[in-house]
Amino acid sequence: MQDGPVIAAVAALLGDPARANMLTALMDGRALTVSELGEVAGVALPTASGHLAKLEAAALLTVERQGRHRYYRLSGPDVATVLEGLMGLAERTGAARARTGPRDAALREARVCYDHLAGERGVLLLRGLVARTWIDEARPGLTDAGRAGLTGLGLDTAALERGRRPVCRCCLDWSERRSHLGGALGAALLGHVLGCGWAARGHGRIIAFTPDGARAFVETFGPEG
């Protein structure tokens, strides 16, 4: 017949309120877990899991496994475009908006992710190293400038690059919804931060920076100078 049924299959996926809630929650490009998406959609976890599996099978979402979490994000900007178009069509009848709530502030600021720094500081770290061209985000690895800078801080870059473990690994951050620095370098730099006394491990996964430590951290690794 026509191509009606093929677009109907996609549209039907967007036509369920729970799935639509999930997709709109992902429209800012962040990645969310199954539980979180289930919450924003107002459905139980098994239901959310089923919905997300369908959306992934239709290539509307991509998934990144991260430990026991599964982070879903929109598979591309064209998905968001269609969603915006639908919102435009829907405005011919009515619309509404709202925002979500707060979370644990300390965890969001800095915490440990496996063995490296996560949260606001972790994201800042990755951005800073990229801005200083110490590492290359596109093809992850140290640059010459990076080797020099890190050696100046007392790190053994040769040992880092000899190991089996990837030096740089971008790791999705659950609070910032951006990548932070993982891999061997991430672990080494967390050790550096703790070793310099800039921060200490707090309750649970929390990393508590001292005021001086935060200042030094930004000066050393932050995007600015």
Add this chain to the structure above:
Amino acid sequence: MQDGPVIAAVAALLGDPARANMLTALMDGRALTVSELGEVAGVALPTASGHLAKLEAAALLTVERQGRHRYYRLSGPDVATVLEGLMGLAERTGAARARTGPRDAALREARVCYDHLAGERGVLLLRGLVARTWIDEARPGLTDAGRAGLTGLGLDTAALERGRRPVCRCCLDWSERRSHLGGALGAALLGHVLGCGWAARGHGRIIAFTPDGARAFVETFGPEG
């Protein structure tokens, strides 16, 4: 909550195969009747009627009543845009295409619509008069050039413009899916065509042009010269 449900309502409308077939059939901007849309969707007439009522209520379609027909068309280009976007997303899985079949050739070429010319010739007539600036399509009515030209053909334009009936009326053509010329002028010109012997009424609504008549018709009213 979020605006998920509002987009879900629209998407759910596009998510039914029958409705999606109808919408894709309308994507070229033509207008189709309930019966025809039911046929392309593969559903019975009551089903089609219900679907179209929903699509109209959601402002995705607009309807034009014309006698006992109801012509549905997309309510705007943004609807087509979203549909195309959905087709794009659907291509990540698979797609298909096809075209519809033929119809009665004579009826499509020329027929009477109420009291004026319809079909291929009728559409050509409207386009020709507009191209010759005899009439103004935007604000329907005769121009000075039109009065002169029509008077030269022996028509009483003053009488036309005195009557209660609108002189120019754009009438949707079911075979060409474009407007043809209706109104008092349309009726008068059909009379002219028949009076000149360019064509004669055939079986049913058919208007049968003679070869010479067709040539004269195009020379007199066609877009060229």
Add this chain to the structure above:
DNA sequence: AGGATGCTTCGGCTAGCATCGAAGTATGCA
């Protein structure tokens, strides 16, 4: 190793909706 967390799979329940036949309304044709 044991317990906790995150997620998936399975089974059964339920609601919503697409579908069509039959009857009713409106319009056009003779």
Add this chain to the structure above:
DNA sequence: TGCATACTTCGATGCTAGCCGAAGCATCCT
């Protein structure tokens, strides 16, 4: 006026799919 066509409304049917609880797997933490 009577018949045919185009469409709508009504009522009944049947199927699909969303939904959750319970159980099972995987991963992380201690």
